[in-house]
Amino acid sequence: MDKCPATTRRNVLTTAAAAAVGGMAGCTTYGGTTDGDTDGTYSATIEPVGTVEFEEVPETWFPYTGDYADMGVALGQADGLAAIGIRQRFGSHHYDELPGVSVDKSELTQLWQDGTDQEVFYQIEADVHLIDPNFMINRLQWSQSDVDEIESGVGPFFGNTIFSGSYPWHDYQRYTLYEAFEKVAEVFQEQERYEAFAQLHDEFLSTIQPRLPDETPSVAVLFPKSVPPEAFYPYVINEGTQSKHWNDLNVERALAESEVADFHASRGTIDYETLLEVDPDVIAIRQQGRVTEEQFHEDFVSHMRNHDTASELRAVQNDRVIYGGMTYQGPIINLFQTERAAQDLYPDEFGGETLFDRERVADIVNGNL
Template sequence: MAEDAPGTAEGPARRDYIEYAGAVVGGGLLTGCTGGPDSPGGANQGDDPTPTGTVDESYSVSMEPVGSVEFEEVPETWFPYTGDYADMGVALGRGDGLEAIGIRRRFGAHHYEELPGVSVDKSELTQLWQDGTDKEVFYELDADIHVVDPEFMINRIQWDQGDVDEIGENVAPFFGNTTFTRVYGWHDYEYYSMYGAFEKLAEVFDERERYEAFEQYHDEILADVEGRLPAETLDVAVLVPAGTPPEEFWPYRIGSGTQSKHWNDLNVRDALAENDVTDAQVGGGKIDYETLLEIDPEVIAIRLPGEITQEWVDENVTAHMRDHSVASELAAVRNDRVVYGGMTYQGPIIHLFQLETAAQGLYPDEFGGEQLFDRQRVADIVNGNI
């Protein structure tokens, strides 16, 4: 499984208080519009008068490709497929309602250990991927919302439109947009930046204040980092080892997806794109040291899921390269510029950690050993102490 075929299940019709406001058309949903400012997250209250003695608190949130999703109340239980949206939900103070994740080790929840009062026990989360993802698990979890792009389920998890419709109608709606990469040919609808997607989820969870606090702090940190970057940019190749120790690598272009936000924030050049290397996410094959030597990037960034550190990279990757007849000739190896490149999926919290690690790895004289953000301030936002 690269990033990422379903069974059958019978379940009761449910979730009358959360329903699609768009219509299913040609494998997608007609996009609706969010409404006025009187409802949670700036949502649309609708034009129908409220019956005497009742309060209409319904609201809708619109996002491509699902269109407009209507909520009678704020969802409590939820799950995404990828760790970027999991991180967004945690940042919005919704970690307690998180029920599942696509693959546990690809969710960087270990970073929360540095944030006072913030934690997610991944071992308690249901792993959706079990040699495929069956619809039955969606019935079993019975969540209030699935923070997943339905086109991701169809094109990466091999569901069909009928599966998406069934779960959306019998369990709860899908709400999400695949943002971590922009290389998929099937993604022919609007993309969102990390904070664009984060804002949409904040509307769903009625957490505008937390979102704005994160946005403000993110902008402060980015302004500080960008102001300290050298004028000359570095040539970086992002690689996933095909084994340990590695003899081949899966190439990942930096691009403009949220998986590369920390690299784009640091204004690096993409050595793989400059040399027309095909991204592994769209079928690009592995590259060996001979090919890598032809590219000869200034920096090699090792991307891996899990609790990986620079020390692990030094011991398990760089040491092998130094002893290798071809790899030892690479400029990045000779100049000690093989760095840990982080994980694929990052939301607003994990991004801060990955930005810090990348800045330290690329520019140790400027950022080495420095914490670029205040852990307590991030924890305060998550915990609502804004």
């Protein structure tokens, strides 16, 4: 299949598509030059896209999910962020604690409008899309030709669906959060910021993990179908980056040891009766957006204490219903979510303690390395 148009609006080109996208392989070229002058170009490679060569650092960009948005912000690229899949699912409120770091989500185009069509990509005209093209095909019902059209008419895709480890169509290389983050740093030529974050992250874990107890609790991560909840979407703790903070805190994976299927694979729900069969030590309720302690207690903890079946759960009886964080976490959001999870899981050890330096994170984002 020929995917090599002569020109596009952007000076971005791919020299080798090393892997198939949606089962098809080929060579895709992006760029505004056809004279063979590629002095100063650089490349970045990620599965399933392959190798993308850039003639200049992208100025405008957008992801679909908040994990890649957070990566770009961490690399000092907030000014170029133009859109997001669903605004509420991007945890930019965490930046309020970082001096000089902010994103106004109201200014971002929301890609999801009862679906996501190609027109919005043309309207934004971003230099690069930090999106796994297979996500567009398998989750948003795009065709391969839709992907090809945007690649040739607007700009390249560059991403890998890292947040879930349960999608059956993701049969190619999976990346950890920091492996994907390093790839994005290559796109923006911000390797020094990446290295600074990687060092901070390693130091952060080295202050927490030696203090974890030998026996850690079993945790079930759930997203409520309604508020107050009578059923939940189950999220099995696995290798997806949505589970990184739980894995780093060495918890037992309650749902993984049961017959409950991950929501990303089944799209199903479980009720309190099923949850009682699992009966985890801790119930971590996932929410999107900013959630206050008072709101969380009213919407979930109080309701479950007064519920005929939920009140029989060990986690409810032992006051171990905790906030489970957001689905999409990049390097900044992950620091906040790991800190809060550590405080909630092990209050005697970490309760109320600040576990990472906000000023240092802000310095890296702002280029003060």
